[in-house]
Amino acid sequence: MKRYSAFAVAREALGNHMGWERAWASPEPKKKYDVIIIGAGGHGLATAYYLGKNHGITNVAILEKGWLGGGNTGRNTTIIRSNYLQDPSAAIYEKARSLYETLSQDLNYNVMFSPRGVMMLAQTQHEVRGYERTAHANALQGVKTEFITPARVKELVPIINLDGPRYPVLGALWQARGGTARHDAVAWGYARACSAMGMDVIQKCEVTGVRTVDGKVQGVTTNRGDIDCEKLGVVVAGHSGHVADMAGFRLPIESVTLQALVSEPIKPCMDVVVMANTVHGYMSQSDKGEMVIGGGTDGSNNYTQRGSFHHIEETVRALVETFPMVSRLKMLRQWGGIVDITGDRSPMLSKTPVENMFINCGWGTGGFKAIPGSGWGFAELVAKGYSPLTEEFGIDRFKEGRFIDESGAAGVAH
């Protein structure tokens, strides 16, 4: 792999930019791998990357039914933060956020991490108490957040309407080192690094069956033939229940569509991320100038990647209340992704009833921010059978009543 650098840009300019090599290879599947990862979204690719980088396992294939990053990773609104309530969440989300800080250098690929600050508005007394509690919890966890006043909110976000018609802004939870990153670049950067380590990223390869012998995984069936493996990692987000079904077990997960939309590009007007959980909407401005907007999930199970119309209406109404200038913007595009929601709004990074088959799912509406940390922990789990980062996130926690309740922190979809 040729490294990207300012020098490389100059060198390639001399050759009319004809010398750039492909960022990753498109190999044919081999008969057998040490580890197969199903799903080339951010979490699957990051898992493969850290399997190679931290554990020296490079005989790995990442199988993707569509194109890499074409699932939720390429459809999300890219908010990165780690201001969760429970200790196990703080650990994995903060690990991820801190890895994002140097991810571009690490991958030699610009993921455009922009720690511009994330603000979560408190618009009811209940929310004020909830976020003050989170700020205290974060202080103990070593995650830097603070509860700020309405005046400070206005200073950071001049376009905001503090005394909204329904819910005035009473304060906000502020994480200055939260922000955004370029979603595609995260998938592409990891894919390029995996390919450079000799791993096979295989697109248009759909897994249609999981083969087991005596309760132990043997391999997968795909539309490109059978492929064997020692270990299998399932990282397919909204399709987790579907793939678990192939292996004969059920999961505490429901799949619904979450949608997002972007406006026409306008001049810079808001340089932080604002989330308004009570009225149910959030917004940030992309580098191109589009306002990136998201809101609620659908109210019933579906696999449509489209989303119901009344949720757009609800989201836009919330944002017009919060930022009156939005009412004059044209919306350019809308899309949806299938998110995998668990009962306690926390993910599962876990062994499964099938030996040597592992699953990483349940990131639901908020897993983009977790990609590096999740990959780091899940790779360790797959390689060694144990990781301190994933320990609390087992499937068994439901049976044992050890919920990691983040319904407050993950209340609005993001």
Next chain:
Amino acid sequence: MLILECPCCGVVGEETEFAGGGEAHLKRFGPGSSEENFHDYLFAKENPKGVHFERWRHANGCGKWFHAARNTVTLEVYGTYSAQTYEPPQEIKDKVSAKVPGWSWREFA
């Protein structure tokens, strides 16, 4: 937009009139049951990519609960029916079979 007919009051309404209540036809396991059964009753979901039997409430209408058979990929509604039943009526099953031969669901109970 999803359109449902409430079998309790007969009103045909669009989605915002109703509230989804998740998977239907759960077999209850209570005190004295095995851990496995109790866990599955509370948490394990069918979550199929295809035919789904689910509970709805006519929240902004008559307020009553009912069931619907719906496809989670095409969003087609095969029919709605009374919640006072352990399994979908034969007529609904036939409709589903006509559209999705070989559909499956865990044991009805």
